Each structure stands twice: as C-alpha cells, then as structure tokens.
Amino acid sequence: MKKIINDPAAVVGDALRGMAAAHPELLRVRTDPALIVRADAPLAGRVALISGGGSGHEPLHGGFVGRGMLTAAVPGAVFTSPTPDAVQAAIAETEAGAGALLLVKNYTGDVLNFETAAELAGLEGTDVRAVIIDDDVAVKDSTHTAGRRGVGGTVLVEKIVGAAVERGVDLAGCEAIARRVVGRVRSMGVALTGPTVPHAGSPSFTLGDDEVEIGIGIHGEPGRERIPMEDADGLVARLLEPILADLPFEAGDEVLLFTNSMGATPLIELYLAHGVAERLLAERGVRVRRRLVGPYTTSLDMQGMSLTLLKLDDELTELWDDPVRTAALHW
Amino acid sequence: MKKIINDPAAVVGDALRGMAAAHPELLRVRTDPALIVRADAPLAGRVALISGGGSGHEPLHGGFVGRGMLTAAVPGAVFTSPTPDAVQAAIAETEAGAGALLLVKNYTGDVLNFETAAELAGLEGTDVRAVIIDDDVAVKDSTHTAGRRGVGGTVLVEKIVGAAVERGVDLAGCEAIARRVVGRVRSMGVALTGPTVPHAGSPSFTLGDDEVEIGIGIHGEPGRERIPMEDADGLVARLLEPILADLPFEAGDEVLLFTNSMGATPLIELYLAHGVAERLLAERGVRVRRRLVGPYTTSLDMQGMSLTLLKLDDELTELWDDPVRTAALHW
Known part of the structure; x- marks a missing residue:
C-alpha cells in the first residue's frame, strides 16, 4: 500500500485539518468530534441540514457543506459511522430554532447512530427528523445494510434539499422534498x-x-x-x-x-x-x-x-x- | 489493463462526445479536428485565449473552457501534441479581430505545432502570440522537452489570463500578464x-x-x-x-x-x-x-x-x- 498519509490511524483528522486550511472562508472544521460546518452557521430561521457517514467517500459529505447545500457534515473514521455524540454536536452547533433534518445513507450503523442522536436531541426539545437514502438497486440486503444501500443519489438529495433550506422552506417541507427525491x-x-x-x-x-x-x-x-x-x-x-x-x-x-x-x-x-x-x-x-x-x-x-x-x-x-x-x- | 472505454484508438473522440453531452450550455465540441470551444465564441473585441496539448490530463484543458478562462482548447491524442491545423482551426473559430493568445506547455511537439499555427495565422493577417509555460522545477531537460516542462502552473496561467481577457485587456496586455505569471x-x-x-x-x-x-x-x-x-x-x-x-x-x-x-x-x-x-x-x-x-x-x-x-x-x-x-x- 502506498498512500500519501502520515499515521494511518490519524488520516481523517489530518485530512480535516487540510480541508480547514483549504477553505477558511467557507468552512469551520472541528476534530473532536469531527465536524465540518458552514462558516456562517447557525442560520436563524433556517432548517439545519446535516449529513455524514464514514470517511473515504470524499468529497461526500464535507465537500458539500456551504450555501445551498449542507449546514454540516459529520465524518466518521474511514468506512465507519460517526458516533451519536458527534451527530448531536453537529445538531447543537447548527440548529437555530427551525429544527434539523438528517440525511442518512442506509447503512445499519449510520441509521442507528443518526436516529439515536435525533432521539436524544428530541428529548431536549429540538425537532429533528431523519430521512434514509437507499438508491442502490444492485442488492436488496448487503453486508452493512438491511434494505438497499445509499450511494450516489445522496449527492442529489443533499443539493436539492439544500436549495429548499436556502429558500426558507420549513422542516416538514424539507423532509417532504427529501422523501420525494429518495423516491425518484x-x-x-x-x-x-x-x-x-x-x-x-x-x-x-x-x-x-x-x-x-x-x-x-x-x-x-x-x-x-x-x-x-x-x-x-x-x-x-x-x-x-x-x-x-x-x-x-x-x-x-x-x-x-x-x-x-x-x-x-x-x-x-x-x-x-x-x-x-x-x-x-x-x-x-x-x-x-x-x-x-x-x-x-x-x-x-x-x-x-x-x-x-x-x-x-x-x-x-x-x-x-x-x-x-x-x-x-x-x- | 482495465479501462472504461470502447475502441482504444477512439478514446479521445468518444470522451469528447461525452463532454459535449454533459455541458451543452457551456461548450461546442468538434471531433475533426478535435476542438472544445466556448458556446458563445467568437467574442467581439476580446482576445481569443487558446490552449491545448495531449489528452490524458483532464480536466486540463477542455474543462477550463468557458467564461473567465479559455476560449478554446485543442486536445491531441493521448499524450500527443495536437497538429498545427487543429490549432489553426481553433484560431479561425474564435479569433474576432482582437488577436489570439496561445498558452503552450513546454514540450517539443506542442511548442513546434502551436508556433507553426501562429505563424500560418500571422501570414493570413491575424495577430497571434504564444506564451510558453515551463513551471516544473524538477528537471532541466526531459525526454519530451528542451528546458523545463509545463505542468500544474498551466491552470493558474489559464485562470488569470482568462480573467484579463474577460475584462477586455488587449492582446499585448494579456501576453504581458501571462509572462508575468509564468515568471512567478x-x-x-x-x-x-x-x-x-x-x-x-x-x-x-x-x-x-x-x-x-x-x-x-x-x-x-x-x-x-x-x-x-x-x-x-x-x-x-x-x-x-x-x-x-x-x-x-x-x-x-x-x-x-x-x-x-x-x-x-x-x-x-x-x-x-x-x-x-x-x-x-x-x-x-x-x-x-x-x-x-x-x-x-x-x-x-x-x-x-x-x-x-x-x-x-x-x-x-x-x-x-x-x-x-x-x-x-x-x-
């Protein structure tokens, strides 16, 4: 294996530091827990649109954080779901009264951890919804999945719902648009x-x-x-x-x-x-x-x-x- | 070798057809000779900014054709210079009275073919200048080069001179900016x-x-x-x-x-x-x-x-x- 890295166990944090250096006007990057957040978040009156998942699929999801797309991305370790507390931290940092919508690729770990975070945020009074993306027609169930996997269609969901957020569509409306894109x-x-x-x-x-x-x-x-x-x-x-x-x-x-x-x-x-x-x-x-x-x-x-x-x-x-x-x- | 191609000898033309399909509002693509041209070219009163070279370096150069960057790109076969007549065709299709500036990576074939095209266009009364890009500090001469090779710096020259073209800077001014970027x-x-x-x-x-x-x-x-x-x-x-x-x-x-x-x-x-x-x-x-x-x-x-x-x-x-x-x- 030849890769341009330092410590193989530190790749995600090291790459996030590079991403922070590359896009200072666009992004705020945290490494503990790992988060990539719009520089201007939270945005009053706007739904917080959050996605994430294992690293190794770049630019998904951090490369899609910004005006007209995601409010925050939560990167896990390579090919590993982020923890519920990291997702909670993303919600806490971006939600500004209009609720949060989580866009979740359909992998068992992602679904569990994002839904756990949504429940915990709900207990604290924040309206958080999750939409599961399962666009891969290849296989019904897979090694990491009950049901179909979420793959490239995720980019389209994030772009289209991000535009709705930017237009000021409310949480229920954004959720409905996300479900409509997933269905098509x-x-x-x-x-x-x-x-x-x-x-x-x-x-x-x-x-x-x-x-x-x-x-x-x-x-x-x-x-x-x-x-x-x-x-x-x-x-x-x-x-x-x-x-x-x-x-x-x-x-x-x-x-x-x-x-x-x-x-x-x-x-x-x-x-x-x-x-x-x-x-x-x-x-x-x-x-x-x-x-x-x-x-x-x-x-x-x-x-x-x-x-x-x-x-x-x-x-x-x-x-x-x-x-x-x-x-x-x-x- | 596993590549997603059909006939290995037809890769450049096949890829250009895909590029044309992908960007109909942005580009006009020709396959004989191979050219990628701004959809709105020629632009009256603006310098025609043209680059090119062997294919296989994508998005260089065709991905940089458009408003604020190149007027046209001339792709050769993979790792092979385009012919002088292809460069002449690019000049003929984009030059609109303000002259043409050719941005040429320093490889023997590219320099020869772009300069031949510039001379032939000059004989027909078109003011065409060429600026050679040689930013690679690695080696003095190389297998395909007298002097240093032109590599990544080419993107920066194309962006900066393209902005000057868009501002209406004349041919001499664009040439001077190109030489200044190459020098730095x-x-x-x-x-x-x-x-x-x-x-x-x-x-x-x-x-x-x-x-x-x-x-x-x-x-x-x-x-x-x-x-x-x-x-x-x-x-x-x-x-x-x-x-x-x-x-x-x-x-x-x-x-x-x-x-x-x-x-x-x-x-x-x-x-x-x-x-x-x-x-x-x-x-x-x-x-x-x-x-x-x-x-x-x-x-x-x-x-x-x-x-x-x-x-x-x-x-x-x-x-x-x-x-x-x-x-x-x-x-």
Missing part, C-alpha cells in the same frame, strides 16, 4: 479494483486482471456478480438497465443523469461513459435535462463508476438549478 | 504509480511496492530520483523545498498554493497533503492567500500529486478572484 432516484455501480483502507493496508477485495464486479457498494461490499471485463458500451448498459427497470424510468421521462467516478477512474473515461449513457437513454426516449459528471461519491482509491438517475419535475429542476457554493459543487 | 509560478510532482496509456495497455513505467519517483512529469517522463516511500510530511517537503529555493519564495511572500492530484490519488490524501504544505509554508513565514485543491492537471490513472506555488500581488490576486464558469472551475 436510483443508482448502480461497477468496480474494476477494490479500495484500500489506510489502516488495513491491502485492498478490501481483489479482482482479476480481466474481471469486474457489477453492483458493488462504496465500502467494498459485494455486488451482484463478477464478470469478465467488457467495453464501456457493455458496462454502462449493465448499470443502466437495472436502474431503468427499477423505478421504472420510461420514454418521455425527464431525468438528471449523474455519472460518478469511484475515485481512481479518470475523467477521460468518465466522460466517455457519460456519452454512452446519454446515447442509450436517447435510444429509450428518456430525456436527459440535467447532468453531473465527476468523482463525487467515491470509495477511496477504487477504480470504477456508478450511474444515478433522478426523475425530474419542474420543482426539483428549479431546486437543482439554484445557486450552490461548496468546496466540491459551485454554480 | 513553480511546480514539482511525485508519482506512486505510472500512468497507463489506453492504446499501450500497460503502465509507462512501474515502481516497486515501496518506491516512489520524485520530480515525475505528467506523461510518465523520468523524474529526479526513485526513493523508498515516505510519509506525507516527507513527500510534501521533498516537493516544496526545491520549489521554494527556485524562485525563490521567501518569508513574507504571499502565494497561491495549488495541491494537485495526478488522477488516482483520492481527495482524502490530497487534503491531508495540502494541510502539510500549509504547515510547512507557515513555518517558513510564506503566507498562503489563495488555494486550489483537486485533480486539475492529471496523468490518466497515475497515483501521485504535485504542488504549485504562485507568488501573488494585488493584480494577480484580483484576476484569480474574478468569476469563472467552466466545467472544472466555477466561482
């Missing part, structure tokens, strides 16, 4: 290599030189099947077909297409795959109205990609288009 | 793995499991030395010391620090390395006033990073801060 977003990914966790020192799994795993999770969890390597047309179709069939997405639907790198797959391949996905969707009559292409929900140094489709309507499109100013997304 | 910017990189060119199928070079190469180029060119792997503190110091000594950068200087991933090094490591660089600069009394952290000048799937320092002054800082709207940089 589906994802699936493929791994060409396994990710290497710093304190483990070797890949979570290994694939042959001519082998890929379809339906992989973002923590090295097993997917649907291992198959011989295919070309981009083949791989993209293998991701897109189950996504389309699941919701389903049909001819005439307007969608946001998010083509995501798992980390080590370079942009030249990612744009190529995006072009294939656009072509396949056009052949089906599905209309791509918005796009996002880049490494936004990663798995450390894993090579691979995922596709996410969101069925748009006018309200969701407008919220997507609203301005955003974070380390990883600006417009 | 220095870079150096380290590779943990070699890059794999699609039509080659195996890495350009291989490093041992505990070995890195200091001073590497962005096409797999040799660096200064191969050494045993070190921690982030050690590697960052090995990049920073030669950069600081070269200009030199001294206590009291105000700088922009650009921490760049070579492609496959994930953001968690990159932020960690950025934090180390900020600490080392603070210890020297060098004041970091602006930052850029991310994979902006890559080498396909190479693991590694580079550091770039630019000595700022008020004018350069203002131009850096000006709005930019491209696929890869927005603010």
